Amino acid sequence: MLNIFSIDNGRLAGLAPEAFDAPDAGQLRPIWVDLEDPSPDDKAWVLKHFGLSIPEDAVDDDLEESARFYEEDDGQLHIRSDFLRLEEEGSSRNVRVAFILHRRVLFSVRKEELPVFRLLRMRARRTPALIDDAKDVLLKLYDADAEYSADALEGIYDALNAISARVLKEQVTDEEAGEVLTAIAREEDLNGRIRRNVMDTRRALSFMMRSRMLTAEQFEDSRQILRDIDSLDSHTAFLFDKINFLMDATVGFININQNKIIKIFSVASVALLPPTLIASVYGMNFDFMPELKWTYGYPFAIGLMVVSVAAPFIYFKRKGWLR
Structure with a gap:
């Protein structure tokens, strides 16, 4: 799927690919080309109209760390970042997205739809002057990703409070303890993915700030996003401690139940x-x-x-x- 966007009256507006074949196509000023699970025809279209060849391994998960952030000799900027995606059944995963900044146009390549991208498109269409150029699009995506991670952390807080109510009661059966351990493991996995996600976002922002590609205002926006990420780190650390406490408490109740059974056999054998x-x-x-x-x-x-x-x-x- 190919989505092309430009700025119209300060808001993000979509462009049809057919418009680039019209006689007045030279007046078009796209700033963002979003490719979701691109087909060979989509890549050929980008190569024809923008002169950019999308790498075949753009969104591979086995890229070397040195290949995730780099700048070409012709000025192309390549960034690979992970974005969090929450599933309806409670699971979570990180989805790799490739960004290429080429001739003042941001190209994003991904295999599937992400909530962060949908959120940014909705905001940019409603809020004027939110985005001015391609670099603003990238920064706002990272800002929305940090906000999405913060919402996910709030969900973990609520889930752990519900788990605490089940664990910290007088009697916990082995069946309930097993369900609690499963729920705790699921929240621990999500918390770990959030921590990895914000760490990856921090690295991408640091790379952009070191490359001196940002204006003074964009540089300050990047610093604000980094401060938000730092606050998320403290929350993830606290959640890890709470998860470990609930895990130890649940395992302790399981041991108590097992000791009760062993105690019955011990008393019977002594008697x-x-x-x-x-x-x-x-x-x-x-x-x-x-x-x-x-x-x-x-x-x-x-x-x-x-x-x-x-x-x-x-x-x-x-x-x-x-x-």
Whole structure:
């Protein structure tokens, strides 16, 4: 899919690809060409009208770190960045986007639609003077990405509060503990992706600031975005600590439940030792067996075994070990 945008009365406006074949195409001033899962025809169109060849590995995930931020000899600026995408079922992932700044036009290449791009298009169409040139588009995308990450962190806060209400109660069953661990692992994964996402955004902004491509106003905007990212870092660190606490608490409840089961077997084994000893003694081959010479021999032996079983249980109950 090919989307072309220009500035019309201070707002972002779309352009049709057919307009570039019209006789007055020289009057068009595009600032942003967005390619979503581009086809060979889309790449050929960009090459024909802008003289830019889109690399085949533009959005590959296995690029070397040195190939993510660089500048060509002809002035082309190449930036590869990851953008966060939240799924409806609660999962999350980072999507690679390639940016190429060529002849004052920003080209973005991605494999799928991203909420950050949709948010920027909506804002730029409604808010006048939000974007002036291609570099503003890139900065506003990073700004929207930081805001999107902040919203995702708020979602993690709400999810962890709900998890805390389930964990910090009097009794937690093993089944509930398993569900809680699954929910905690999902939030930990999202928090880690947010941390990686803001780290990648920080690197991209630092590269743009070092390349001296920004105006004084854009440079200040970049510094403000970096300050917002720094505040997100402290939140992700706090969430990591809270996640670890909830994880330890949940595992602790699981251990308590398991210890209760082990305690039952331990008490039973201790309580059955005396009657086992008595039965062993009475089972020995004596010349004169008391139970044979004495009328109440067998009842006495059985009663003695019952008493030997009851005595440990009474003692354990008084100590509170059977609770």
